[in-house]
Amino acid sequence: MADDAPLAAAKHDKPTALAARAVTINQPVAEVYSRFRDFAAWPAFMENVVRIDVHDERRSHWVVKAPGGSNVEWDARITEEVPGKLLAWESEPGAEIPNRGYVEFRDAGARGTVIVATIDYDPPAGVIGKVIAKMFQREPAIQARRDLRRFKQLLETGEIATPAMNAKQFEEMGL
Template identity: 35%
Template sequence: MADQVTKSIIVKGSVDELYDIWSDFTTFPQYMSNIESVTPRSDGLSHWVMKGPLGANFEWDAKTTLMEENSRIAWRSVDGSMKTSGQVSFKALPHDQTQVTVTLQYVPPRGTAGEIAAALFARPEQRLSEDLRNFKAFVEQTTRAA
């Protein structure tokens, strides 16, 4: 059975700016503390590496299942050590602000790998909130510098 977490944050910036930044998955390690790398592949998938405790990494490939320009991006894992899916949506607000809402579903692997994954996903609401705060800081710093 999958666990699910949903969190939102309000970010200074237009929907199109935030959508463009989020849709570049290679920037995720700059604001997602447990993501080591995201590498686009020629077949349209992306390869993800997540940092784990004691030097253990989890790797999987993900397929982007939906890209509604300036509105929503969805994805799901296709193989690897982590079964995960999710979506992010962008809602324009007054005063050049955008509400960013992320929903993640994940099924950690079983056995020893599952125990390590459970440690990674301890307090998932807190981790997602931290990642969204980091995204907000990244976006607001990036768009100010431009």
Template identity: 50%
Template sequence: MAGKSRVGWVILGGGIAALAVLAYANAGQKRGNRDSAPGHTARRRRWGDYAVEAYTVTIARPGSELYAFWRRFQNLPQVMENVDNITEDGETTTWTIRAPMGQTVEVKTRIVTDQPDEVIAWRSIEGSEIDTSGKVMFADAPAGRGTTVTAIIAWDPPFGPLGQIVAKAAGREPAIQARHELKRFKMLMETGEIATAHRRPAE
């Protein structure tokens, strides 16, 4: 894919933003783990050449509210600190993502599934610098605890498993970003703000 060699491993910086949705992300379940656990928790959870990661949070708000926030992609930089900019042009969304050493990468996606209050799935298209897909799912949580939000991400790691290890060491692997972004999303939805321990604004 064009641009892939240029950006190297640093392109993994996008977390969920970089993710486009893998419509078939429960692949692990179909590939051998025979227990009741979600497929994305399988010890061997690759999907073809793609790495798969997922993370779930419970948010004490109605699913419709959470879906509405997420579906308006312009909102997402509030919880995705590595996303500089999001532009929408027809069916194509372009995510400008900050990478180490002052670089940015552009991920281009289109929505492949959109079921209000339930699921948004997306996939990268021609011209994207990361080959990725993903989805975010909203479901009623048990015992009136609100909504469980699961993000599943599949991506083709540049330079394979080695690149993935380097990215992980740099804290920029999609799994780490996804966890952080979902937690920020939860904070914003439950409290109206995102926790910071700073004492004063950055100089």
């Protein structure tokens, strides 16, 4: 029988690492939810997502960058959806990185919408895998914070800010 407790309180062995992040976006809830629900557009603001193939309204296939230049893949399904309020998912059995999570959308009045994203995942190789992912900046808690910030920029300004010059350009200039 599935544990229906919130992820932070659920009694289960796997997944094992919990990451929760929040951001306020100066847009109405309906707009934020609609844009977030468009999974095929996620690679535009999610740095490590190579692609998401949407199979239908509830199922999708994910390809994500992993430490060391490789990719990991899994199938996921939406487990609960309350339009404008909540979107929950879980990876299908056999996923390379078992994961589940939910995103809450809260009306913040004149400030727009607060998004709270909670991700629960089972890092490969346990704690060692999590440390390696952190070293390569591929750990989901780090990525969630960055991805939500980029999503905010995209919705509020229509673009994602990038540095004027990247590290390779500085290197080529001898700086």
